[in-house]
Amino acid sequence: MMHFKFITVIARQEWASIFRSKIPLALFSVLLVVSLLATFTGWQYVSKFNHQQRAAHQQVHDQWMSQPNRHPHRVAHYGYLVFREKSALSFFDFGLDSYVGNSVFLEAHRQNTVNMSEAGFSNGMLRFGELSMAMVLQLLVPLFIIFIGFQTVASLKQNGVLKILLCQRASYLDILIGKTAGLTAVGWTLFLPLLLLSLITGNLLTGQVAAETLLRIVMLTILYALYFLIIVILVVAVSAVSKSSKNALMSLVLIWMLFFIVIPKSAQTLGSSLHQAPDKIAFEQTIEQDVSKQGDSHNPDDPYFANLKANTLKKYGVDSISKLPVNYGALVMQEGENISSDIFNRHFDHLISIYRSQNAVCSILAFADPYLAIRNISMNLSGTDFESFTAFQKQTEKYRFEKTKKLNEIHLTQIKYQNDNQQKVSAKNWQQQPDFAFQPLPVAENLSAGSFSLAALVLWVLAGFGVLAYVSSKREYQL
Amino acid sequence: MKINHKVLLLEIKNFLLGKTVLTGVVSLLVFGFYSFYHGKQLIGRQQQTMASVPGVQKQHLQQILAHGTGKMVGTTAYYPFFYTTNPASPWAKFSIGQRDVNPFTLKVKMLAIEGQLYDSELTNPLTLLVGNLDASFVFIFLFPLLIIAFTYNVVSEEQENGVWKIVQATSNGIGAAIAGKLMVRLAVILVTTLLVFTAAVVALQLPASLPTLKLLIVVVLYVMFWFTVSVLIIALGKSSSFNATALVCIWIFLAILFPGVANIAINNSIPVPEAAETAIRQREGYHAKWDEPKKPTMEKFYAVYPQYRTYPIPEDSYSPGWYYAMQFSGDLESANSSEKLFEKVMQRQTLSERIASFNPVIAAQQSLNKVANTDLTSHIRYLQSVKAHHRQIREYFYPFIFVDTPTESIDWAGYPAYQPKQYVNEPVFAGMIAILVWVVGSLLFSLIFFKRNFIKIIDTQNA
Numbered sequence: 001m002m003h004f005k006f007i008t009v010i011a012r013q014e015w016a017s018i019f020r021s022k023i024p025l026a027l028f029s030v031l032l033v034v035s036l037l038a039t040f041t042g043w044q045y046v047s048k049f050n051h052q053q054r055a056a057h058q059q060v061h062d063q064w065m066s067q068p069n070r071h072p073h074r075v076a077h078y079g080y081l082v083f084r085e086k087s088a089l090s091f092f093d094f095g096l097d098s099y100v101g102n103s104v105f106l107e108a109h110r111q112n113t114v115n116m117s118e119a120g121f122s123n124g125m126l127r128f129g130e131l132s133m134a135m136v137l138q139l140l141v142p143l144f145i146i147f148i149g150f151q152t153v154a155s156l157k158q159n160g161v162l163k164i165l166l167c168q169r170a171s172y173l174d175i176l177i178g179k180t181a182g183l184t185a186v187g188w189t190l191f192l193p194l195l196l197l198s199l200i201t202g203n204l205l206t207g208q209v210a211a212e213t214l215l216r217i218v219m220l221t222i223l224y225a226l227y228f229l230i231i232v233i234l235v236v237a238v239s240a241v242s243k244s245s246k247n248a249l250m251s252l253v254l255i256w257m258l259f260f261i262v263i264p265k266s267a268q269t270l271g272s273s274l275h276q277a278p279d280k281i282a283f284e285q286t287i288e289q290d291v292s293k294q295g296d297s298h299n300p301d302d303p304y305f306a307n308l309k310a311n312t313l314k315k316y317g318v319d320s321i322s323k324l325p326v327n328y329g330a331l332v333m334q335e336g337e338n339i340s341s342d343i344f345n346r347h348f349d350h351l352i353s354i355y356r357s358q359n360a361v362c363s364i365l366a367f368a369d370p371y372l373a374i375r376n377i378s379m380n381l382s383g384t385d386f387e388s389f390t391a392f393q394k395q396t397e398k399y400r401f402e403k404t405k406k407l408n409e410i411h412l413t414q415i416k417y418q419n420d421n422q423q424k425v426s427a428k429n430w431q432q433q434p435d436f437a438f439q440p441l442p443v444a445e446n447l448s449a450g451s452f453s454l455a456a457l458v459l460w461v462l463a464g465f466g467v468l469a470y471v472s473s474k475r476e477y478q479l
Numbered sequence: 480m481k482i483n484h485k486v487l488l489l490e491i492k493n494f495l496l497g498k499t500v501l502t503g504v505v506s507l508l509v510f511g512f513y514s515f516y517h518g519k520q521l522i523g524r525q526q527q528t529m530a531s532v533p534g535v536q537k538q539h540l541q542q543i544l545a546h547g548t549g550k551m552v553g554t555t556a557y558y559p560f561f562y563t564t565n566p567a568s569p570w571a572k573f574s575i576g577q578r579d580v581n582p583f584t585l586k587v588k589m590l591a592i593e594g595q596l597y598d599s600e601l602t603n604p605l606t607l608l609v610g611n612l613d614a615s616f617v618f619i620f621l622f623p624l625l626i627i628a629f630t631y632n633v634v635s636e637e638q639e640n641g642v643w644k645i646v647q648a649t650s651n652g653i654g655a656a657i658a659g660k661l662m663v664r665l666a667v668i669l670v671t672t673l674l675v676f677t678a679a680v681v682a683l684q685l686p687a688s689l690p691t692l693k694l695l696i697v698v699v700l701y702v703m704f705w706f707t708v709s710v711l712i713i714a715l716g717k718s719s720s721f722n723a724t725a726l727v728c729i730w731i732f733l734a735i736l737f738p739g740v741a742n743i744a745i746n747n748s749i750p751v752p753e754a755a756e757t758a759i760r761q762r763e764g765y766h767a768k769w770d771e772p773k774k775p776t777m778e779k780f781y782a783v784y785p786q787y788r789t790y791p792i793p794e795d796s797y798s799p800g801w802y803y804a805m806q807f808s809g810d811l812e813s814a815n816s817s818e819k820l821f822e823k824v825m826q827r828q829t830l831s832e833r834i835a836s837f838n839p840v841i842a843a844q845q846s847l848n849k850v851a852n853t854d855l856t857s858h859i860r861y862l863q864s865v866k867a868h869h870r871q872i873r874e875y876f877y878p879f880i881f882v883d884t885p886t887e888s889i890d891w892a893g894y895p896a897y898q899p900k901q902y903v904n905e906p907v908f909a910g911m912i913a914i915l916v917w918v919v920g921s922l923l924f925s926l927i928f929f930k931r932n933f934i935k936i937i938d939t940q941n942a
Contacts, residue, residue: 034736041743041747044747045743045746045747048750052752052755053755059759060759063763068770070770074766074769078766079762081758081759095608096604096608099580099604099608100604101599102754102755103755103758105594105762113601114599115598115758116755116758117580117599118746119580120580122577122580122742122827122855123577123824123827123828123855124576124577124831124845125741125742125745125834125841126742127577127610128734128735128742128841130739130742131736131739131742131743140731143727143731245720246639246718246720249720249723250723257624261621262510264609265609265610265616266612267609268606268609269517269606272606273517277601277602277603278601279525279528279601280601281531281535281562281584282531283601285535299546355603355605358606359605362605362609386605421797
């Protein structure tokens with residue numbers, strides 16, 4: 001049975017002893033400066049970046065609206081440029097933002113890649129890791145907890161205090177829980193208000209905080225709280241099984257290296273060699289092959305398009321293309337667009353599913369490495385994860401298809417088949433088309449993308465207390 | 480300084496038989512072998528893809544030709560893609576650098592080039608974010624940890640368990656005792672370095688030439704740097720826990736925090752808004768021409784290619800010569816921002832090299848990428864070779880476009896072959912010197928600290 005009074009005493013004592021010493025405060029001030037710097041520069045960079053993207057978007061939109069009367073197919077090739085903006089919480093957790101493209105050119109017939117990523121213009125400094133508040137909280141705060149907590153139980157063994165404590169009514173579990181509570185209180189008090197405050201301030205400075213963003217902030221705070229708790233349990237457990245403080249420190253630093261450097265890197269490279277994704281040339285080749293299998297609009301004898309022609313003539317009851325009330329060229333073009341877009345989407349979804357299985361290795365390993373769990377869920381909630389970028393790609397492709405389809409409709413009905421390319425239509429036709437606006441993934445979807453990470457975090461907490469109970473039951477760890 | 484051979488032998492035995500050495504060396508070797516596998520696989524796949532390019536190109540041109548039969552070259556020339564590749568240097572497997580981020584094949588049409596240069600490769604962004612576990616990662620990130628594990632308790636361990644007093648009493652020179660202990664560790668570290676490096680040379684089939692030697696020199700200097708930093712911390716004469724904490728903090732600062740801050744500094748001081756601007760300008764520059772009189776467009780084209788002035792361009796109807804002149808002027812109008820973009824990217828490179836002289840970790844990584852030709856500069860060279868090829872292609876087809884020529888009567892594969900960029904043996908002296916300065920500096924300071932913290936005490940005791 002547990003003695004709550006005793007636990008509280010131990011926790012209070014732990015709290016007091018940490019704040020009595022100068023080193024924790026010195027380390028904390030370093031972390032404070034680093035995280036404030038990270039938040040500020042991150043926020044500044046994101047708002048500057050979004051400002052730039054918005055200006056570019058405005059320019060492209062103005063150019064689109066001020067086009068003179070043109071042939072609709074010219075407009076389809078003139079196309080549209082979409083600029084990706086960073087999410088409201090991306091200044092907190094950069095996630096994949098620097099490694100994904102920032103602009104995409106949308107035109108008829110072609111699905112272009114999203115280009116101009118920041119990593120593409122970086123000389124490799126980026127590859128050491130980016131300094132963001134999330135990075136401080138995920139990587140450095142655990143190290144801070146290790147440094148302030150490694151001797152927490154081990155030193156009691158070394159100086160014999162543990163035996164005295166155990167002679168009183170307290171059980172070993174009480175002591176371990178008390179230590180955990182004390183350390184967790186320190187971690188939460190030092191970092192959670194900082195996290196909450198920077199996230200809210202950062203969003204207030206950009207405008208008002210949307211209710212959904214607030215929900216994300218609250219969830220992030222809770223999840224980071226859980227993460228710190230897991231680290232504290234780990235530190236207390238290792239400290240409890242170690243013979244001396246020094247051994248505890250060594251083991252903990254080793255675990256840190258393993259969790260933060262070795263496992264994440266090995267996991268991802270393993271994932272990508274287990275599930276090989278096609279590269280661009282192979283990807284495009286298979287699409288091209290599938291498209292020409294289905295129907296080749298360039299080939300006059302192609303059975304698919306011959307069939308289309310026969311059906312169209314029959315539908316309108318005429319015997320030649322030139323007598324059709326609609327522009328047959330536009331009809332063929334839209335049919336080609338339907339085919340290629342359909343095939344592209346199928347292959348793209350397959351590609352994404354390969355990437356997902358590559359990333360799944362990391363998600364599953366979150367059960368072995370809590371850092372992977374918090375890294376993934378933090379990206380999910382900040383809207384800088386794989387799924388958010390995939391949503392951007394899919395939405396731009398959908399927009400491209402719709403836009404081209406509408407232009408083909410104008411072509412179909414307003415341009416005559418004879419002397420097709422000599423004609424123009426009023427610019428009004430495309431001025432009414434809706435502009436592209438990215439619809440970020442709703443929280444629910446972010447959470448479902450991060451369900452493994454969430455489960456891993458909860459399991460880690462439960463398992464952590466289980467381990468504490470186990471450690472406390474073993475006599476060898478009390479000596 | 481005389482080193483007692485018996486003591487030295489004992490120290491060698493003690494150290495080598497300890498758990499740390501075996502675990503450390505074995506785990507490094509395991510990671511080393513995994514990194515060789517990873518580097519070989521990643522670059523191997525790239526090479527494989529590039530090897531498929533000639534076949535793809537041939538088939539593609541045949542298709543275009545089949546579709547184009549009966550039409551004029553001016554119409555057909557719109558369709559073909561011309562492939563280019565950026566072959567990996569033999570050292571890229573050792574240090575993958577930016578090769579996974581940047582595209583290693585690009586295909587270009589005869590249309591305006593600027594919109595085609597920045598197409599990205601299809602990659603999983605999470606894989607890019609996590610980065611590669613290549614041989615350079617093992618040396619740059621993992622070796623320092625091995626060195627820290629070997630050295631953090633050199634003297635403090637003995638002090639902590641009371642053996643040091645005996646050493647002080649029995650040894651004829653405390654300096655020699657410490658030096659002996661350090662030499663044993665340095666020897667093991669250097670042997671491990673050479674072992675892993677030789678394994679890399681064999682596994683990755685690195686040629687026995689100057690660049691390989693350069694890699695070796697950088698790696699050895701870098702390992703020496705971490706050894707001397709560890710010695711410096713030991714020289715402070717603090718506890719094992721302090722040493723370990725301090726060294727891990729230094730490692731985190733140099734390998735994570737410092738580059739993170741430097742990256743922000745570089746991005747802020749040299750932003751590249753030209754990336755978006757180039758795309759917008761090129762598109763507008765070309766498309767606006769459709770609605771403008773043809774003469775000014777043609778004049779811009781003739782300024783560069785006066786030989787085509789003699790061919791008539793009708794003012795009131797479409798002609799292929801005019802079409803390609805429009806595409807060309809799209810490039811002319813974005814040339815300014817495109818040049819600026821390249822310029823800024825080079826400025827970023829220069830700035831980061833300057834920053835690297837304050838941080839041996841960055842200096843070493845940059846030097847390795849440079850030798851491997853896997854850095855941003857190398858990619859820019861590739862882009863320039865693509866631009867040159869694009870020009871060759873245009874100039875090959877222009878005559879057939881301006882003089883109406885049937886598609887089937889020209890050789891579509893007869894254009895000048897693409898010239899891949901050559902391996903550039905870039906000097907990495909600056910990087911080496913930067914690391915060396917740090918090695919010498921920390922050695923000097925450790926000597927001073929040793930004198931103050933260890934030797935002096937002995938003197939007073941002996942006095």
